[in-house]
Amino acid sequence: MRYLLIEDNEKLAGAIVERLVLEGHVVDHAAQISMAHEFAALADYDLILLDIMLPDGDGRTFLNHQREKQDDTPVIVLTARSEVSDRVSVLDLGADDYITKPFDFSELEARCRAVLRRRRGDGTNTKRIGDVTFDPMSGLLRVGQTEVSLRNKEMRLIEIFLNAPDIIFAKSKLVDRLFSYDEDVSENAIEVYVGRLRKHLNGSNVQITTVRGMGYRLSVQ
Incomplete structure (x- = not known):
């Protein structure tokens, strides 16, 4: 956030x-x-x-x-x-x-x-989509029966996607949401974090897809 x-x-x-x-x-x-x-x-x-x-x-x-x-x-x-x-x-x-x-x-x-x-409009902190569950309090991402502890930026990135499934996020928009003005980062950093999340989501029915020329979108396949 x-x-x-x-x-x-x-x-x-x-x-x-x-x-x-x-x-x-x-x-x-x-x-x-x-x-x-x-x-x-x-x-x-x-x-x-x-x-x-x-x-x-x-x-x-x-x-x-x-x-x-x-x-x-x-x-x-x-x-x-x-x-x-x-x-x-x-x-x-x-x-x-x-x-x-x-x-x-x-x-x-x-x-x-x-x-x-x-x-x-949520009643709890836990977020669910498809067969994936994420608890922002603990930073735990559950895919089926497997739990993964996410790092800070991974946590915030998956939270952005989960709060707006099927919405396309441009890399520049994600940079704006993940980094403050005094952090000198490029859009390549987003590719790194998206790559990590994709590995964590491997085997689930939830995927982060690349929309050519536009950005990334999380959706249930």
Whole structure:
């Protein structure tokens, strides 16, 4: 998953980024609203973590802007305000959830998973297609009776495909979803990770096929 973190407290932001990266996510960090707008214009995010009190304004203006332009990217607000009226205001503006500072990182991760499940209409974290099952919590891919422990980038790539079966993903789109701006990678890296996933899926009725000139598609054969 690719996250946008909008938080001006460098220590807190660093801790959040470190924790999410360890979970295998890609995280872009903006310390100001102006920077957040630039990031949001350049990339598609699976989830936005939004602080309210920022150096160049109120984070709610960013949230309102996103919703006014019909951007429905899930947003979790990080707030030090515990008053009910403050929480209600961000939810009314279109936030999907909020968490009050200080918070435990495990709770933040759980809220992220819950918001993403609700957006997908999933009741559990486990994803199934054909005879393949994937648990993003453990990183285990089950093909028939065989279990494989995936590496971080493999985990995120299979998750992208499983969330949108039969959809064609261009290499450039996958690079955007798997790597942050400060990672200098080429589209050849996608070929490597797709190759690894194909080996893991060998023997199943689920395949990642190449659509010439367009990209890759995961489907049940």
